[in-house]
Amino acid sequence: MIKKILTATVFAGAVVAAAGAAQARDQIRIVGSSTVFPFSTAVAEQFGKDTDFKTPVVESTGSGGGMKLFCAGVGVEHPDITNASRRIKSSEFEKCSKNGVTITEVKVGFDGIVLANAKSGERFNLTKKQIFQALAKQVPVDGKLVDNPYKKWSDIDSSLPDLKIEVLGPPPTSGTRDAFVELALEGGAKKFDSLAALRKEDKKAFKAVAHAVREDGAYVEAGENDNLIVQKLEANPAALGIFGFSFLDQNSDKVQGSIVDGAEPTFENIADGEYGVSRSLFFYVKKEHVGSVPGIQEFVNAFTDEDAWGDVGYLTDKGLIPLPSGDRDSVGSAARNLSELKL
Known part of the structure; x- marks a missing residue:
């Protein structure tokens, strides 16, 4: 009987030890x-x-x-x-x-956030204000805040390409999305007098407008896989994609970064703060x-x-x-x- 108890105790100890080993990393x-x-x-x-x-x-x-x-x-x-x-x-x-x-x-x-398209397409030259107009859920038109009416880039400004607005970007769980919204969209929203005034009156209301991304298909949530975005951009040269400068740098044979507010997304411009969409x-x-x-x-x-x-x-x-x-x-x-x- 004692032998059986000892054997059971030893066995139980071995199970506990094995469980502990399994839990260790x-x-x-x-x-x-x-x-x-x-x-x-x-x-x-x-x-x-x-x-x-x-x-x-x-x-x-x-x-x-x-x-x-x-x-x-x-x-x-x-x-x-x-x-x-x-x-x-x-x-x-x-x-x-x-x-x-x-x-x-x-x-x-640091890293810059880029709007890039396939090298086979026309390179974009944008302002933060135009980026906001392209991607915000609501935008000021004739002094009123309305659901985004812009379908093509040329609808925003005749100097921009006559192409459908289609931007592939990360989901809300992404830090790139958070930073892009804060730096590019909010930065663009501030360029409107009415929204700049709203920011002074009610910061919470301003952010609700500045951070809301349109949901009508112009912005396409493409997940966290930047490689997949590059593949989709190569297949559709009219589309733009959002990702970090480091990924642009590694894929410079396939995609090109848009100029934003007169600055190219380069190592030097990000390092010295010249490129304004960096984090x-x-x-x-x-x-x-x-x-x-x-x-x-x-x-x-x-x-x-x-x-x-x-x-x-x-x-x-x-x-x-x-x-x-x-x-x-x-x-x-x-x-x-x-x-x-x-x-």
């Missing part, structure tokens, strides 16, 4: 922005080669989708790091805090997982090394616009010390 899991994905993947691959740690798994879920997964809780079933092509929202930060997640924020560089890129680290999942601290160190994110680091070959050297010093120091983000 020896590989960093990263989710988030499709724009930061190629940079994060490049660092992950280099990290796997240069260290004894396993190569981190990087998934492209979109900034919003990544934040949702990241902030859901602590434990190996949740990701360790999330990439974002915009800063964390206060609502997301509150969700993280509520679920016991403390965060280190790492700003890694900061980030990743966020779950401090509770450091020391639990091996290699997180070392991965952060690798990403913020000059060989990676510096002026001549390998990430510039992927299209990353580096932070100024002084900012890299301060951001890198805070990242390597895993300083806690407080909003």
Whole structure:
């Protein structure tokens, strides 16, 4: 009888040990922005080669989708790091805090958001005001706010191509979509006197107009897969697509970026602020997982090394616009010390 009890106890212990082993994770899991994905993947691959740690798994879920997964809780079933092509929202930060997640924020560089079309088509030369007129749900016409009436680019301005407005872009969960709406559409909305006045009177009402994208087929949600957008643009030279500069840079043999407010989307123009549709890129680290999942601290160190994110680091070959050297010093120091983000 004693032998049976001992055997059962040993067996139960083995089951618990096996379950614990199954729950443990020896590989960093990263989710988030499709724009930061190629940079994060490049660092992950280099990290796997240069260290004894396993190569981190990087998934492209979109900034919003990544934040949702990241902030859901602590434990190996949740990701360790999330990439974002915009800063964390206060609502997301509150969700993280509520679920016991403390965060280190790492700003890694800049990216431009481009409106691009196939090289076989006519290159577009647009203003932010025209972009707003093309894509907003409602626009001012003769002093009144009406449902967007523009079907062709030439309806907005006779100097623009006589082509149907068709723009392929990311869904609402995408940081690229968030940034495009804020930088391009809101920037264009401010050019109308009536909307500029509304902004002074009621910012919430202004944003409701400035951020609402038309839903009549002119804007086509094409998912988070930028490769698919490029394929569709090649098939339809009259269409435009929205994605990050780094992706334009990698596909410059197939697509061309539109000029916006007189500036081309180039590395130099984005770096010096000349190109007005650009944003900061980030990743966020779950401090509770450091020391639990091996290699997180070392991965952060690798990403913020000059060989990676510096002026001549390998990430510039992927299209990353580096932070100024002084900012890299301060951001890198805070990242390597895993300083806690407080909003």
